[in-house]
Amino acid sequence: MLKKGGYFATVEFFKPERRIPTLFYKRIASLALPFAGMIFSKRNAYRYLVLSILNFISPHEYAAHARAAGFTLRCIKALDGGLAYMVLLEKK
Numbered sequence: 419m420l421k422k423g424g425y426f427a428t429v430e431f432f433k434p435e436r437r438i439p440t441l442f443y444k445r446i447a448s449l450a451l452p453f454a455g456m457i458f459s460k461r462n463a464y465r466y467l468v469l470s471i472l473n474f475i476s477p478h479e480y481a482a483h484a485r486a487a488g489f490t491l492r493c494i495k496a497l498d499g500g501l502a503y504m505v506l507l508e509k510k
Contacts (some may be wrong), residue, residue, distance in 0.1 A: 426489065426507045431470075432477045439500035445470055477503040478485070 420426055434440045448468045455464030475483075481491045491509040496503055 420509045422509055424509045425492070426484075426509065428480070428507075429502060430477075430480075431474070431501070431504075432480060432503045433472060433474045434499040434500055435476050435478070436496070442501065443468055447471075458502045477505050480505055481507070 434443060436506070448465075449454060451464040451468055466472040477494045482488050484507050486492060490510055492508050494503060494505050
């Protein structure tokens with residue numbers, strides 16, 4: 419259990435909030451990742467990854483859930499131009 423004043427960081431492929439990452443996931447990743455999966459592994463697993471990201475919550479929605487669970491948002495940082503995010507929370 420995280421103690422009061424402790425920090426919790428999440429690094430995740432949240433639903434993109436910016437235009438370029440959204441276009442990347444909808445246009446490029448939706449074709450490139452299943453193709454890479456076909457070569458290296460199971461194609462459906464990689465198709466599911468793109469769909470999962472596009473249907474996931476945004477980092478700000480995640481922060482709202484965290485606030486409701488007793489955390490204070492310290493920062494949301496876009497990584498790789500917004501393809502992933504780091505959300506830093508502090509336990510109240």
